[in-house]
Amino acid sequence: MxxxxxxxxxxxxxxxxxxxxxxxxxxxxxxxxxxxxxxxxxxxxxxxxxxxxxxxxxxxxxxxxxxxVPVRVPVAAFVPDRSQRRCLARNADVDAHVVAPACTDEYLALYRRYLSARHPGGGMDDHGAHEFEQFLIGAWNDSRFLELRERASHRLLAVAVTDLAPEALSAVYTFYEPDEAARGLGTLGVLRQLEWARRDGRTHLYLGYWIASHPKMDYKRRFRPLEGFDGRGWRRLEA
Incomplete structure:
Protein backbone atom coordinates (compact mmCIF):
# COMPACT_ATOMS: atom_id res chain seq x y z
CA MET A 1 0.00 0.00 0.00
CA VAL A 69 -16.39 -7.13 -6.56
CA PRO A 70 -15.55 -3.91 -4.66
CA VAL A 71 -17.47 -1.06 -6.32
CA ARG A 72 -17.54 2.71 -6.12
CA VAL A 73 -19.28 5.59 -7.89
CA PRO A 74 -17.25 8.49 -9.36
CA VAL A 75 -19.27 11.32 -7.86
CA ALA A 76 -18.75 14.01 -10.51
CA ALA A 77 -19.88 11.69 -13.31
CA PHE A 78 -23.01 10.36 -11.62
CA VAL A 79 -26.40 11.35 -13.06
CA PRO A 80 -29.60 9.86 -11.57
CA ASP A 81 -31.53 7.68 -14.00
CA ARG A 82 -35.29 7.88 -14.50
CA SER A 83 -36.08 5.47 -11.68
CA GLN A 84 -33.79 7.32 -9.26
CA ARG A 85 -35.34 10.66 -10.20
CA ARG A 86 -38.73 9.18 -9.38
CA CYS A 87 -37.36 8.03 -6.03
CA LEU A 88 -36.19 11.56 -5.26
CA ALA A 89 -39.55 13.01 -6.27
CA ARG A 90 -41.43 10.41 -4.21
CA ASN A 91 -39.37 11.45 -1.18
CA ALA A 92 -39.50 15.21 -1.64
CA ASP A 93 -40.96 15.36 1.88
CA VAL A 94 -37.85 13.75 3.40
CA ASP A 95 -34.98 15.80 4.83
CA ALA A 96 -31.40 14.57 5.25
CA HIS A 97 -29.28 15.48 8.26
CA VAL A 98 -25.63 14.53 8.89
CA VAL A 99 -25.11 13.87 12.60
CA ALA A 100 -22.51 12.37 14.92
CA PRO A 101 -22.82 8.59 15.38
CA ALA A 102 -24.56 7.49 18.56
CA CYS A 103 -26.64 4.66 19.94
CA THR A 104 -29.96 6.24 20.88
CA ASP A 105 -33.23 4.52 21.73
CA GLU A 106 -34.70 5.87 18.49
CA TYR A 107 -31.88 4.49 16.32
CA LEU A 108 -31.82 1.16 18.12
CA ALA A 109 -35.58 0.67 17.79
CA LEU A 110 -35.46 1.34 14.04
CA TYR A 111 -32.42 -0.91 13.63
CA ARG A 112 -34.15 -3.80 15.41
CA ARG A 113 -37.34 -3.37 13.35
CA TYR A 114 -35.26 -3.40 10.18
CA LEU A 115 -33.35 -6.56 11.14
CA SER A 116 -36.54 -8.39 12.16
CA ALA A 117 -38.21 -7.60 8.85
CA ARG A 118 -35.29 -7.79 6.41
CA HIS A 119 -32.93 -10.36 7.93
CA PRO A 120 -34.96 -12.75 10.10
CA GLY A 121 -32.86 -15.67 11.30
CA GLY A 122 -29.70 -14.03 9.98
CA GLY A 123 -27.86 -14.13 13.28
CA MET A 124 -28.49 -10.47 14.10
CA ASP A 125 -32.02 -10.77 15.50
CA ASP A 126 -30.90 -10.34 19.10
CA HIS A 127 -28.69 -7.29 18.50
CA GLY A 128 -28.89 -4.77 21.32
CA ALA A 129 -27.06 -1.56 22.19
CA HIS A 130 -23.67 -3.27 22.55
CA GLU A 131 -23.87 -4.95 19.15
CA PHE A 132 -25.15 -1.73 17.58
CA GLU A 133 -22.16 0.24 18.85
CA GLN A 134 -19.70 -2.52 17.99
CA PHE A 135 -21.00 -3.04 14.44
CA LEU A 136 -22.05 0.44 13.33
CA ILE A 137 -19.99 2.91 15.36
CA GLY A 138 -16.65 1.25 16.09
CA ALA A 139 -13.72 2.56 18.08
CA TRP A 140 -11.35 4.31 15.67
CA ASN A 141 -13.11 5.27 12.44
CA ASP A 142 -14.33 8.72 11.38
CA SER A 143 -18.04 8.18 10.73
CA ARG A 144 -21.32 10.07 10.53
CA PHE A 145 -24.96 9.03 10.49
CA LEU A 146 -27.01 10.38 7.61
CA GLU A 147 -30.55 10.64 8.97
CA LEU A 148 -33.56 10.65 6.67
CA ARG A 149 -36.59 12.16 8.39
CA GLU A 150 -40.13 12.90 7.26
CA ARG A 151 -40.29 16.69 7.24
CA ALA A 152 -43.77 17.21 8.68
CA SER A 153 -43.61 14.70 11.53
CA HIS A 154 -39.82 14.55 12.00
CA ARG A 155 -40.26 10.78 12.00
CA LEU A 156 -37.00 8.88 11.49
CA LEU A 157 -37.22 6.81 8.30
CA ALA A 158 -33.64 5.69 7.71
CA VAL A 159 -30.04 5.95 8.87
CA ALA A 160 -27.12 5.58 6.45
CA VAL A 161 -23.91 4.86 8.37
CA THR A 162 -21.14 6.57 6.42
CA ASP A 163 -17.36 6.62 6.83
CA LEU A 164 -15.39 9.73 5.94
CA ALA A 165 -12.09 9.57 4.07
CA PRO A 166 -10.13 12.59 2.82
CA GLU A 167 -11.36 12.20 -0.77
CA ALA A 168 -14.30 9.81 -0.47
CA LEU A 169 -17.28 8.58 1.49
CA SER A 170 -17.92 4.91 2.20
CA ALA A 171 -21.46 3.57 2.60
CA VAL A 172 -21.08 1.16 5.52
CA TYR A 173 -24.66 0.12 6.32
CA THR A 174 -28.17 1.49 5.95
CA PHE A 175 -31.19 0.53 8.02
CA TYR A 176 -34.67 1.88 7.42
CA GLU A 177 -38.34 1.67 8.29
CA PRO A 178 -39.55 -1.68 6.87
CA ASP A 179 -43.18 -0.54 6.54
CA GLU A 180 -42.13 2.23 4.12
CA ALA A 181 -40.95 -0.05 1.32
CA ALA A 182 -42.72 2.00 -1.35
CA ARG A 183 -40.40 4.93 -0.69
CA GLY A 184 -37.28 3.06 -1.81
CA LEU A 185 -35.33 4.20 1.24
CA GLY A 186 -32.24 2.13 0.45
CA THR A 187 -31.91 3.82 -2.93
CA LEU A 188 -32.70 7.20 -1.39
CA GLY A 189 -29.90 6.72 1.15
CA VAL A 190 -27.32 6.19 -1.60
CA LEU A 191 -28.64 9.16 -3.60
CA ARG A 192 -28.37 11.42 -0.56
CA GLN A 193 -24.85 10.13 0.15
CA LEU A 194 -23.89 10.99 -3.43
CA GLU A 195 -25.31 14.49 -2.99
CA TRP A 196 -23.34 14.84 0.25
CA ALA A 197 -20.12 13.65 -1.42
CA ARG A 198 -20.63 16.07 -4.32
CA ARG A 199 -21.34 18.95 -1.92
CA ASP A 200 -18.10 18.21 -0.03
CA GLY A 201 -16.03 17.86 -3.21
CA ARG A 202 -15.24 14.18 -2.63
CA THR A 203 -14.30 12.07 -5.63
CA HIS A 204 -15.96 8.71 -4.87
CA LEU A 205 -18.67 6.97 -2.90
CA TYR A 206 -17.69 3.39 -2.03
CA LEU A 207 -20.62 0.98 -2.05
CA GLY A 208 -18.95 -2.14 -0.68
CA TYR A 209 -19.26 -5.36 -2.69
CA TRP A 210 -21.36 -6.19 -5.72
CA ILE A 211 -22.15 -9.72 -6.89
CA ALA A 212 -23.40 -10.28 -10.42
CA SER A 213 -26.96 -11.63 -10.58
CA HIS A 214 -27.40 -11.60 -6.79
CA PRO A 215 -30.87 -10.23 -5.93
CA LYS A 216 -29.67 -8.30 -2.87
CA MET A 217 -26.71 -6.75 -4.71
CA ASP A 218 -28.11 -5.95 -8.14
CA TYR A 219 -29.34 -2.47 -7.11
CA LYS A 220 -25.73 -1.24 -7.02
CA ARG A 221 -25.46 -1.59 -10.80
CA ARG A 222 -28.09 1.14 -11.15
CA PHE A 223 -25.70 3.79 -9.81
CA ARG A 224 -23.82 4.63 -12.99
CA PRO A 225 -21.10 4.99 -13.90
CA LEU A 226 -19.89 2.27 -11.56
CA GLU A 227 -16.28 1.26 -11.09
CA GLY A 228 -15.10 -2.17 -9.93
CA PHE A 229 -11.75 -3.19 -8.44
CA ASP A 230 -10.16 -6.16 -10.20
CA GLY A 231 -7.25 -6.69 -7.79
CA ARG A 232 -4.92 -4.35 -9.67
CA GLY A 233 -6.96 -1.23 -10.25
CA TRP A 234 -10.40 0.27 -10.77
CA ARG A 235 -12.18 -0.08 -14.09
CA ARG A 236 -15.56 1.02 -15.40
CA LEU A 237 -18.16 -1.75 -15.22
CA GLU A 238 -20.26 -2.01 -18.35
CA ALA A 239 -24.01 -1.77 -18.03
Whole structure:
Protein backbone atom coordinates (compact mmCIF):
# COMPACT_ATOMS: atom_id res chain seq x y z
CA MET A 1 0.00 0.00 0.00
CA UNK A 2 2.96 2.33 0.27
CA UNK A 3 6.01 3.22 2.34
CA UNK A 4 3.84 4.03 5.35
CA UNK A 5 2.70 0.45 5.45
CA UNK A 6 5.99 -1.25 6.26
CA UNK A 7 5.38 -4.25 8.51
CA UNK A 8 1.66 -4.16 7.75
CA UNK A 9 0.16 -7.41 8.97
CA UNK A 10 -2.61 -9.16 7.06
CA UNK A 11 -4.45 -12.25 8.23
CA UNK A 12 -6.75 -14.78 6.64
CA UNK A 13 -9.89 -15.37 8.67
CA UNK A 14 -10.97 -18.89 9.49
CA UNK A 15 -13.52 -20.31 7.01
CA UNK A 16 -17.11 -19.28 7.73
CA UNK A 17 -20.49 -19.67 5.97
CA UNK A 18 -20.86 -17.33 3.00
CA UNK A 19 -23.33 -14.56 3.76
CA UNK A 20 -24.53 -14.42 0.15
CA UNK A 21 -24.63 -17.97 -1.24
CA UNK A 22 -26.07 -20.76 0.95
CA UNK A 23 -23.84 -23.78 1.22
CA UNK A 24 -20.66 -21.94 0.27
CA UNK A 25 -17.67 -21.31 2.50
CA UNK A 26 -15.97 -17.91 2.71
CA UNK A 27 -12.71 -16.45 4.01
CA UNK A 28 -11.57 -12.85 4.40
CA UNK A 29 -8.27 -11.03 4.21
CA UNK A 30 -8.13 -8.84 7.33
CA UNK A 31 -5.89 -5.96 8.37
CA UNK A 32 -4.46 -6.41 11.85
CA UNK A 33 -7.20 -4.94 14.09
CA UNK A 34 -4.60 -4.13 16.77
CA UNK A 35 -2.58 -1.91 14.40
CA UNK A 36 -2.68 1.64 15.76
CA UNK A 37 -2.24 2.94 12.20
CA UNK A 38 -5.65 1.70 11.08
CA UNK A 39 -7.27 5.18 11.00
CA UNK A 40 -4.44 6.37 8.75
CA UNK A 41 -4.38 3.23 6.61
CA UNK A 42 -8.12 2.98 6.12
CA UNK A 43 -8.50 5.44 3.18
CA UNK A 44 -5.81 3.54 1.27
CA UNK A 45 -7.43 0.23 2.20
CA UNK A 46 -10.70 1.47 0.69
CA UNK A 47 -8.87 2.19 -2.55
CA UNK A 48 -7.55 -1.38 -2.47
CA UNK A 49 -11.01 -2.90 -2.24
CA UNK A 50 -11.24 -3.33 1.54
CA UNK A 51 -14.28 -2.50 3.66
CA UNK A 52 -15.03 -1.87 7.33
CA UNK A 53 -17.35 -3.82 9.59
CA UNK A 54 -17.12 -2.61 13.16
CA UNK A 55 -13.39 -2.32 13.87
CA UNK A 56 -12.48 -4.93 11.24
CA UNK A 57 -11.13 -3.90 7.83
CA UNK A 58 -11.47 -6.82 5.44
CA UNK A 59 -11.70 -7.98 1.85
CA UNK A 60 -13.21 -11.30 0.69
CA UNK A 61 -10.50 -13.80 -0.18
CA UNK A 62 -12.27 -17.04 -0.98
CA UNK A 63 -10.60 -20.02 -2.61
CA UNK A 64 -11.87 -20.47 -6.15
CA UNK A 65 -14.39 -17.61 -5.98
CA UNK A 66 -14.08 -13.97 -7.00
CA UNK A 67 -17.78 -13.15 -7.02
CA UNK A 68 -17.54 -10.19 -4.60
CA VAL A 69 -16.39 -7.13 -6.56
CA PRO A 70 -15.55 -3.91 -4.66
CA VAL A 71 -17.47 -1.06 -6.32
CA ARG A 72 -17.54 2.71 -6.12
CA VAL A 73 -19.28 5.59 -7.89
CA PRO A 74 -17.25 8.49 -9.36
CA VAL A 75 -19.27 11.32 -7.86
CA ALA A 76 -18.75 14.01 -10.51
CA ALA A 77 -19.88 11.69 -13.31
CA PHE A 78 -23.01 10.36 -11.62
CA VAL A 79 -26.40 11.35 -13.06
CA PRO A 80 -29.60 9.86 -11.57
CA ASP A 81 -31.53 7.68 -14.00
CA ARG A 82 -35.29 7.88 -14.50
CA SER A 83 -36.08 5.47 -11.68
CA GLN A 84 -33.79 7.32 -9.26
CA ARG A 85 -35.34 10.66 -10.20
CA ARG A 86 -38.73 9.18 -9.38
CA CYS A 87 -37.36 8.03 -6.03
CA LEU A 88 -36.19 11.56 -5.26
CA ALA A 89 -39.55 13.01 -6.27
CA ARG A 90 -41.43 10.41 -4.21
CA ASN A 91 -39.37 11.45 -1.18
CA ALA A 92 -39.50 15.21 -1.64
CA ASP A 93 -40.96 15.36 1.88
CA VAL A 94 -37.85 13.75 3.40
CA ASP A 95 -34.98 15.80 4.83
CA ALA A 96 -31.40 14.57 5.25
CA HIS A 97 -29.28 15.48 8.26
CA VAL A 98 -25.63 14.53 8.89
CA VAL A 99 -25.11 13.87 12.60
CA ALA A 100 -22.51 12.37 14.92
CA PRO A 101 -22.82 8.59 15.38
CA ALA A 102 -24.56 7.49 18.56
CA CYS A 103 -26.64 4.66 19.94
CA THR A 104 -29.96 6.24 20.88
CA ASP A 105 -33.23 4.52 21.73
CA GLU A 106 -34.70 5.87 18.49
CA TYR A 107 -31.88 4.49 16.32
CA LEU A 108 -31.82 1.16 18.12
CA ALA A 109 -35.58 0.67 17.79
CA LEU A 110 -35.46 1.34 14.04
CA TYR A 111 -32.42 -0.91 13.63
CA ARG A 112 -34.15 -3.80 15.41
CA ARG A 113 -37.34 -3.37 13.35
CA TYR A 114 -35.26 -3.40 10.18
CA LEU A 115 -33.35 -6.56 11.14
CA SER A 116 -36.54 -8.39 12.16
CA ALA A 117 -38.21 -7.60 8.85
CA ARG A 118 -35.29 -7.79 6.41
CA HIS A 119 -32.93 -10.36 7.93
CA PRO A 120 -34.96 -12.75 10.10
CA GLY A 121 -32.86 -15.67 11.30
CA GLY A 122 -29.70 -14.03 9.98
CA GLY A 123 -27.86 -14.13 13.28
CA MET A 124 -28.49 -10.47 14.10
CA ASP A 125 -32.02 -10.77 15.50
CA ASP A 126 -30.90 -10.34 19.10
CA HIS A 127 -28.69 -7.29 18.50
CA GLY A 128 -28.89 -4.77 21.32
CA ALA A 129 -27.06 -1.56 22.19
CA HIS A 130 -23.67 -3.27 22.55
CA GLU A 131 -23.87 -4.95 19.15
CA PHE A 132 -25.15 -1.73 17.58
CA GLU A 133 -22.16 0.24 18.85
CA GLN A 134 -19.70 -2.52 17.99
CA PHE A 135 -21.00 -3.04 14.44
CA LEU A 136 -22.05 0.44 13.33
CA ILE A 137 -19.99 2.91 15.36
CA GLY A 138 -16.65 1.25 16.09
CA ALA A 139 -13.72 2.56 18.08
CA TRP A 140 -11.35 4.31 15.67
CA ASN A 141 -13.11 5.27 12.44
CA ASP A 142 -14.33 8.72 11.38
CA SER A 143 -18.04 8.18 10.73
CA ARG A 144 -21.32 10.07 10.53
CA PHE A 145 -24.96 9.03 10.49
CA LEU A 146 -27.01 10.38 7.61
CA GLU A 147 -30.55 10.64 8.97
CA LEU A 148 -33.56 10.65 6.67
CA ARG A 149 -36.59 12.16 8.39
CA GLU A 150 -40.13 12.90 7.26
CA ARG A 151 -40.29 16.69 7.24
CA ALA A 152 -43.77 17.21 8.68
CA SER A 153 -43.61 14.70 11.53
CA HIS A 154 -39.82 14.55 12.00
CA ARG A 155 -40.26 10.78 12.00
CA LEU A 156 -37.00 8.88 11.49
CA LEU A 157 -37.22 6.81 8.30
CA ALA A 158 -33.64 5.69 7.71
CA VAL A 159 -30.04 5.95 8.87
CA ALA A 160 -27.12 5.58 6.45
CA VAL A 161 -23.91 4.86 8.37
CA THR A 162 -21.14 6.57 6.42
CA ASP A 163 -17.36 6.62 6.83
CA LEU A 164 -15.39 9.73 5.94
CA ALA A 165 -12.09 9.57 4.07
CA PRO A 166 -10.13 12.59 2.82
CA GLU A 167 -11.36 12.20 -0.77
CA ALA A 168 -14.30 9.81 -0.47
CA LEU A 169 -17.28 8.58 1.49
CA SER A 170 -17.92 4.91 2.20
CA ALA A 171 -21.46 3.57 2.60
CA VAL A 172 -21.08 1.16 5.52
CA TYR A 173 -24.66 0.12 6.32
CA THR A 174 -28.17 1.49 5.95
CA PHE A 175 -31.19 0.53 8.02
CA TYR A 176 -34.67 1.88 7.42
CA GLU A 177 -38.34 1.67 8.29
CA PRO A 178 -39.55 -1.68 6.87
CA ASP A 179 -43.18 -0.54 6.54
CA GLU A 180 -42.13 2.23 4.12
CA ALA A 181 -40.95 -0.05 1.32
CA ALA A 182 -42.72 2.00 -1.35
CA ARG A 183 -40.40 4.93 -0.69
CA GLY A 184 -37.28 3.06 -1.81
CA LEU A 185 -35.33 4.20 1.24
CA GLY A 186 -32.24 2.13 0.45
CA THR A 187 -31.91 3.82 -2.93
CA LEU A 188 -32.70 7.20 -1.39
CA GLY A 189 -29.90 6.72 1.15
CA VAL A 190 -27.32 6.19 -1.60
CA LEU A 191 -28.64 9.16 -3.60
CA ARG A 192 -28.37 11.42 -0.56
CA GLN A 193 -24.85 10.13 0.15
CA LEU A 194 -23.89 10.99 -3.43
CA GLU A 195 -25.31 14.49 -2.99
CA TRP A 196 -23.34 14.84 0.25
CA ALA A 197 -20.12 13.65 -1.42
CA ARG A 198 -20.63 16.07 -4.32
CA ARG A 199 -21.34 18.95 -1.92
CA ASP A 200 -18.10 18.21 -0.03
CA GLY A 201 -16.03 17.86 -3.21
CA ARG A 202 -15.24 14.18 -2.63
CA THR A 203 -14.30 12.07 -5.63
CA HIS A 204 -15.96 8.71 -4.87
CA LEU A 205 -18.67 6.97 -2.90
CA TYR A 206 -17.69 3.39 -2.03
CA LEU A 207 -20.62 0.98 -2.05
CA GLY A 208 -18.95 -2.14 -0.68
CA TYR A 209 -19.26 -5.36 -2.69
CA TRP A 210 -21.36 -6.19 -5.72
CA ILE A 211 -22.15 -9.72 -6.89
CA ALA A 212 -23.40 -10.28 -10.42
CA SER A 213 -26.96 -11.63 -10.58
CA HIS A 214 -27.40 -11.60 -6.79
CA PRO A 215 -30.87 -10.23 -5.93
CA LYS A 216 -29.67 -8.30 -2.87
CA MET A 217 -26.71 -6.75 -4.71
CA ASP A 218 -28.11 -5.95 -8.14
CA TYR A 219 -29.34 -2.47 -7.11
CA LYS A 220 -25.73 -1.24 -7.02
CA ARG A 221 -25.46 -1.59 -10.80
CA ARG A 222 -28.09 1.14 -11.15
CA PHE A 223 -25.70 3.79 -9.81
CA ARG A 224 -23.82 4.63 -12.99
CA PRO A 225 -21.10 4.99 -13.90
CA LEU A 226 -19.89 2.27 -11.56
CA GLU A 227 -16.28 1.26 -11.09
CA GLY A 228 -15.10 -2.17 -9.93
CA PHE A 229 -11.75 -3.19 -8.44
CA ASP A 230 -10.16 -6.16 -10.20
CA GLY A 231 -7.25 -6.69 -7.79
CA ARG A 232 -4.92 -4.35 -9.67
CA GLY A 233 -6.96 -1.23 -10.25
CA TRP A 234 -10.40 0.27 -10.77
CA ARG A 235 -12.18 -0.08 -14.09
CA ARG A 236 -15.56 1.02 -15.40
CA LEU A 237 -18.16 -1.75 -15.22
CA GLU A 238 -20.26 -2.01 -18.35
CA ALA A 239 -24.01 -1.77 -18.03
Missing amino acids: GSDDDNLRLFHSTPHPCGYWPGREARDLVLDPRDERLPKLYPTALAWGFRRSGDIVYRPSCSGCRAC
